Amino acid sequence: MSAHHGPAKGITRWLYTTNHKDIGTLYLWFSFAMFLLGGAFALVIRAELFEPGLQIIEPEFFNQMTTMHGLIMVFGAVMPAFVGLANWMIPLMIGAPDMALPRMNNWSFWILPFAFTMLTSTLFMDGGAPNFGWTFYAPLSTTYAPPSVTFFIFAVHIMGASSIMGSINIIATILNLRAPGMTLMKMPLFVWTWLITAYLLIAVMPVLAGVVTMMLMDIHFSTSFFDAAGGGDPVLFQHVFWFFGHPEVYIMILPAFGVISAIIPTFARKPLFGYASMVYATSSIAFLSFIVWAHHMFTVGMPVAGELFFMYATMLIAVPTGVKVFNWVTTMFRGSITFETPMLFSVAFVILFTIGGFSGLMLAIAPADFQYHDTYFVVAHFHYVLVPGAIFSIIAAVYYWLPKWCGNMYNETMGKAHFWTAFVGLNLTFFPMHFSGLAGMPRRIPDYNMMFADWNMLSSIGAFFFGASQLLFLFNVIATIRNGRKASDQVWENPEGLEWTLPSPAPYHTFTAPPKIG
Amino acid sequence: MQFCMLLNRVSGFFQRIKKPTTWSLALLFTLLSQQSFSVDVDRWQYNMTEGVTPVSRDVYGLHMDIFWWCVAIAVVVFGVMFYTMIVHRKANGAKASNFHESTLLEIIWTVVPFVILIIMAVPATKSLINIYDHKEGDMDILITGYQWKWKYDYIGSDVSYFSSLSTPQNQIRNMSTKGVNYLLEVDEPLVIPIKKKIRFLITANDVIHSWWVPDFAVKRDAIPGYINETWAFVDEPGTYRGQCAELCGKNHGFMPIVVEALPQAEYDTWLAAKQAETLKLQELTNQTFTFDELYTQGETVYNNVCAACHQVNGEGIPPMFPSIAGSKIATGAINGHLDIIVNGSKNNPAMRSFSGELSEVDIAAVITYQRNSWGNNMGDSVQPIDILRFKESGGE
Ligand code: HEM
Ligand SMILES: [Cu+2]
Ligand SMILES: [Cu+2]
Numbered sequence: 001m002s003a004h005h006g007p008a009k010g011i012t013r014w015l016y017t018t019n020h021k022d023i024g025t026l027y028l029w030f031s032f033a034m035f036l037l038g039g040a041f042a043l044v045i046r047a048e049l050f051e052p053g054l055q056i057i058e059p060e061f062f063n064q065m066t067t068m069h070g071l072i073m074v075f076g077a078v079m080p081a082f083v084g085l086a087n088w089m090i091p092l093m094i095g096a097p098d099m100a101l102p103r104m105n106n107w108s109f110w111i112l113p114f115a116f117t118m119l120t121s122t123l124f125m126d127g128g129a130p131n132f133g134w135t136f137y138a139p140l141s142t143t144y145a146p147p148s149v150t151f152f153i154f155a156v157h158i159m160g161a162s163s164i165m166g167s168i169n170i171i172a173t174i175l176n177l178r179a180p181g182m183t184l185m186k187m188p189l190f191v192w193t194w195l196i197t198a199y200l201l202i203a204v205m206p207v208l209a210g211v212v213t214m215m216l217m218d219i220h221f222s223t224s225f226f227d228a229a230g231g232g233d234p235v236l237f238q239h240v241f242w243f244f245g246h247p248e249v250y251i252m253i254l255p256a257f258g259v260i261s262a263i264i265p266t267f268a269r270k271p272l273f274g275y276a277s278m279v280y281a282t283s284s285i286a287f288l289s290f291i292v293w294a295h296h297m298f299t300v301g302m303p304v305a306g307e308l309f310f311m312y313a314t315m316l317i318a319v320p321t322g323v324k325v326f327n328w329v330t331t332m333f334r335g336s337i338t339f340e341t342p343m344l345f346s347v348a349f350v351i352l353f354t355i356g357g358f359s360g361l362m363l364a365i366a367p368a369d370f371q372y373h374d375t376y377f378v379v380a381h382f383h384y385v386l387v388p389g390a391i392f393s394i395i396a397a398v399y400y401w402l403p404k405w406c407g408n409m410y411n412e413t414m415g416k417a418h419f420w421t422a423f424v425g426l427n428l429t430f431f432p433m434h435f436s437g438l439a440g441m442p443r444r445i446p447d448y449n450m451m452f453a454d455w456n457m458l459s460s461i462g463a464f465f466f467g468a469s470q471l472l473f474l475f476n477v478i479a480t481i482r483n484g485r486k487a488s489d490q491v492w493e494n495p496e497g498l499e500w501t502l503p504s505p506a507p508y509h510t511f512t513a514p515p516k517i518g
Numbered sequence: 519m520q521f522c523m524l525l526n527r528v529s530g531f532f533q534r535i536k537k538p539t540t541w542s543l544a545l546l547f548t549l550l551s552q553q554s555f556s557v558d559v560d561r562w563q564y565n566m567t568e569g570v571t572p573v574s575r576d577v578y579g580l581h582m583d584i585f586w587w588c589v590a591i592a593v594v595v596f597g598v599m600f601y602t603m604i605v606h607r608k609a610n611g612a613k614a615s616n617f618h619e620s621t622l623l624e625i626i627w628t629v630v631p632f633v634i635l636i637i638m639a640v641p642a643t644k645s646l647i648n649i650y651d652h653k654e655g656d657m658d659i660l661i662t663g664y665q666w667k668w669k670y671d672y673i674g675s676d677v678s679y680f681s682s683l684s685t686p687q688n689q690i691r692n693m694s695t696k697g698v699n700y701l702l703e704v705d706e707p708l709v710i711p712i713k714k715k716i717r718f719l720i721t722a723n724d725v726i727h728s729w730w731v732p733d734f735a736v737k738r739d740a741i742p743g744y745i746n747e748t749w750a751f752v753d754e755p756g757t758y759r760g761q762c763a764e765l766c767g768k769n770h771g772f773m774p775i776v777v778e779a780l781p782q783a784e785y786d787t788w789l790a791a792k793q794a795e796t797l798k799l800q801e802l803t804n805q806t807f808t809f810d811e812l813y814t815q816g817e818t819v820y821n822n823v824c825a826a827c828h829q830v831n832g833e834g835i836p837p838m839f840p841s842i843a844g845s846k847i848a849t850g851a852i853n854g855h856l857d858i859i860v861n862g863s864k865n866n867p868a869m870r871s872f873s874g875e876l877s878e879v880d881i882a883a884v885i886t887y888q889r890n891s892w893g894n895n896m897g898d899s900v901q902p903i904d905i906l907r908f909k910e911s912g913g914e
């Protein structure tokens with residue numbers, strides 16, 4: 001059917017490709033490379049924090065490492081991985097031949113390597129890389145920033161453009177290219193969560209672009225948006241940043257919800273519980289995520305009415321989040337459960353993400369947040385929602401769909417080994433951070449008093465363990481692609497979804513004629 | 519040529535990570551010296567402090583309440599989950615049922631959490647309103663964050679001073695054993711009386727900092743252009759330690775806070791002594807000092823205040839912080855040197871004005887020191903009164 005349309009040969013296949021599968025692959029490999037790079041920076045941080053005293057790096061460089069780690073993980077590892085999954089899976093799930101805007105798809109991927117090369121190159125510049133944290137609060141990031149901040153700003157602009165194009169493409173695809181009979185309420189949850197995420201992205205990426213542009217003006221054109229001495233307002237920066245930033249954290253988790261909602265039913269051999277309520281919960285989370293941003297700013301001195309409003313709204317967001325968790329647990333209930341690697345990662349997701357949700361709930365209590373804010377307790381919270389949350393869901397997705405992508409089955413033993421080492425490493429790394437934070441250790445410091453020493457040493461050991469475990473993942477994936485055992489078309493036992501009606505590996509062009517939806 | 523520059527950059531980058539021999543030795547040394555702190559330090563601390571103010575105890579209560587709610591929910595949710603993971607396994611012969619909807623369940627697990635949240639929101643609201651009650655305090659202290667130290671102004675008296683880290687560099691560099699209060703000790707603590715409502719007015723001079731003392735449950739951002747208010751009512755005398763809680767640049771990890779809470783009588787004695795000291799300092803301004811007196815004093819000031827950026831060896835960290843050794847300004851006309859310290863640099867805010875921060879005596883001393891150290895050999899000196907004249911002549 002598509003013999004004359006196979007992939008081109010050599011490097012041009014990847015440079016010029018407009019094929020959703022190729023682009024999905026590019027995104028996934030790129031994000032894995034960024035994951036390793038950001039992870040290397042994290043290990044530098046953890047090595048310095050292994051024990052009290054300055055041993056390995058100087059405080060100035062430490063700040064560059066925390067900043068680059070955060071930026072690369074958020075914008076380079078998590079977001080592109082989900083876009084990669086969207087590229088691969090959305091057309092397969094809704095029975096579309098490709099993404100709606102294939103040329104833009106190519107462009108939105110290929111500008112990313114430039115953005116991250118530019119960002120990483122700042123490490124080699126005079127004055128060093130950005131050193132003001134991934135939240136880049138002004139005036140530390142404007143008046144007091146190293147010269148490389150300009151490159152940071154342009155890199156963020158490019159990442160934003162890429163995300164916006166990616167989102168437009170996803171929305172256009174979902175709304176226009178569904179196979180006949182694939183009504184909205186029949187779409188897999190992964191498609192739903194991505195549809196909602198794409199709207200969030202289109203809403204907030206321009207806000208991020210706006211705030212970095214204001215920084216650019218302050219730095220180079222003598223405006224004073226954020227400079228108190230010129231009549232500007234440093235708190236305005238934080239409001240604008242978190243108006244982007246809080247929806248951003250949901251951008252990183254909603255697609256994960258979609259992945260987990262696909263995997264758990266397969267291995268519980270039971271349909272997803274409460275499909276409709278999952279859709280409504282996702283939508284309400286998306287809505288609420290726009291009105292909670294100032295919970296990151298409880299200590300800036302807002303009026304008490306503001307504190308109360310943001311406290312209540314934040315507590316409220318826990319409700320739909322809870323609904324999701326209850327639905328997954330009920331999906332498993334009275335199923336016939338097996339624990340293949342994707343399921344292990346998904347079950348760990350549910351448990352550990354919920355722990356992250358609990359600490360989120362604690363942080364929502366504004367008076368208590370006065371103690372938690374900017375300590376390791378917050379670091380523990382967001383790593384619990386991001387690592388066993390976003391990252392685990394991505395890993396689960398790779399194990400789950402890899403046989404469909406490359407036609408070969410991964411090695412189950414190695415997959416399980418990867419899971420258990422990652423699971424132990426992660427908890428060893430991040431659980432003690434709750435304690436060091438409560439004991440009073442601020443975040444973003446290169447050195448600390450000995451009373452925090454024991455927890456930090458555990459965290460550092462765990463971090464190296466977790467890091468090493470990811471090499472196993474890399475090895476397993478490469479071994480699978482090169483010479484894994486052939487996978488069947490269904491791969492799993494009666495999984496639901498159009499993607500499983502295709503042969504494994506999925507041909508270069510699929511659903512050129514729309515499938516019949518039963 | 520270009521390629522060499524690139525190589526240079528890359529190797530410069532890796533030099534920022536110290537040589538493996540250096541750091542593995544450093545690691546080993548600290549590992550061995552851990553024994554030296556194990557006795558005095560409160561290790562394995564895992565929970566928030568209850569603190570020493572009514573507000574901090576209240577906050578601790580909220581923290582524990584919400585924590586136990588989370589534990590309760592966790593027991594139920596994870597309980598069901600583990601039950602189902604053990605019992606409903608295919609390996610145990612479990613057959614999958616097919617139920618996938620229940621409006622009743624959905625309503626229950628929306629309403630129950632909602633109710634729990636309301637139960638939590640009520641006390642949280644009460645404490646928040648209490649914390650925000652900054653009506654008239656018994657005394658006001660203006661706290662200003664600087665890169666990287668705190669300034670305390672006792673409003674209504676002319677007492678005002680800076681408070682900065684006093685941990686010696688050789689402890690940080692692992693060359694000597696770390697003290698119990700490693701990185702949590704300052705040259706001059708904030709002193710306050712107990713059993714008084716003390717209002718803190720918090721602001722910053724350069725970037726954002728955050729003034730945090732866990733024992734008071736007080737954490738408030740210090741923001742340039744804003745004055746934030748908060749307060750504490752301390753019950754027990756003691757020394758309470760905290761740290762800056764907002765990333766504020768290179769030495770963010772090195773700007774601790776120490777508060778000494780004293781009974782009223784002792785506090786009064788301290789305040790009187792401090793006021794006398796201030797008066798004495800004003801008199802000193804009119805005194806003439808010898809070169810050696812200025813030089814010695816200048817060395818202390820330099821190492822405490824300037825070395826954070828310009829480094830003890832005077833060589834700075836170019837290009838961020840210029841070298842003073844051989845610098846055009848420090849080996850040029852004396853007025854230019856005075857100007858950059860009194861008024862700060864016009865080109866780079868990192869070199870701020872030190873005129874409010876250092877006394878005339880200290881400025882005179884540090885200038886004398888800089889002009890005659892690390893190979894700078896000007897042979898001249900300035901007197902405190904020169905600084906005063908410079909300021910009065912419109913230097914400021
Ligand atoms: C139950 C839902 C959640 C609640 C109630 C919640 C609440 C909070 C609060 C109040 C803070 C501010 C803490 C502080 O700085 O003092 C915070 C920080 C954070 N949260 Fe959450 N959160 C939730 C879920 C999530 C999710 C799903 C993610 C991402 C996947 C996330 C990522 C983050 C991040 C990255 C930060 C720290 C940002 C920074 O300061 O660098 N949270 N959360
Ligand atoms: Cu948030
Ligand atoms: Cu700070």
